[in-house]
């Protein structure tokens with residue numbers, strides 16, 4: 001009996017400290033309530049500074065206010081990479097605290113498939129939503145993104161790993177997040193999303209904090 005209790009305690013302790021890779025294929029992460037406590041921390045397979053990246057993800061929300069989709073902070077810059085929605089259809093990409101805005105039409109009550117890429121050499125950021133380009137804009141040409149990062153879904157970081165605001169928290173569902181260290185032709189990514197070499201949904205190293213629930217997804 002004592003051993004069993006000890007084992008249970010040890011297991012509880014281990015699941016607290018360890019972030020094990022999980023296969024989330026067919027599943028989505030649900031952020032059921034507005035909060036400053038619910039988020040999912042993602043750990044990339046390789047820790048490296050980035051000159052190029054492509055990020056794809058799918059999400060559903062009925063929020064009309066601002067919210068964060070993907071928050072990648074470093075010790076020196078809270079918005080090292082931030083994919084933020086300012087209003088339905090209005091996307092902002094921050095690179096090292098500088099932002100570009102992509103004004104798309106509002107899409108009501110439908111899941112979104114967002115793909116965004118950024119290339120240091122040209123500074124060009126390109127954003128696609130549901131298979132359609134919203135344009136290309138320039139930001140932080142020549143910058144190299146820091147490797148030592150906290151990557152959070154559900155909350156927007158205003159400091160390294162913290163500084164959350166409930167009014168920027170994500171409420172809804174997120175699935176199929178992929179991150180690569182290179183640029184892809186985004187038109188192809190929208191049709192077929194291969195697994196990211198830094199973050200991939202079928203082998204996602206993550207840790208959930210607060211009220212986050214994993215369930216089979218209801219959208220494609």
Ligand SMILES: *[C@@H]1O[C@H](CO)[C@@H](O)[C@H](O)[C@H]1NC(C)=O
Pocket residue numbers: 051052119121181183
């Ligand atoms: C970034 O991408 C460009 C082409 O888009 C390539 O020329 C360059 O070598 C890449 N840099 C790294 C570090 O991968």
Ligand SMILES: [Ca+2]
Pocket residue numbers: 078079156157158159
């Ligand atoms: Ca921030």
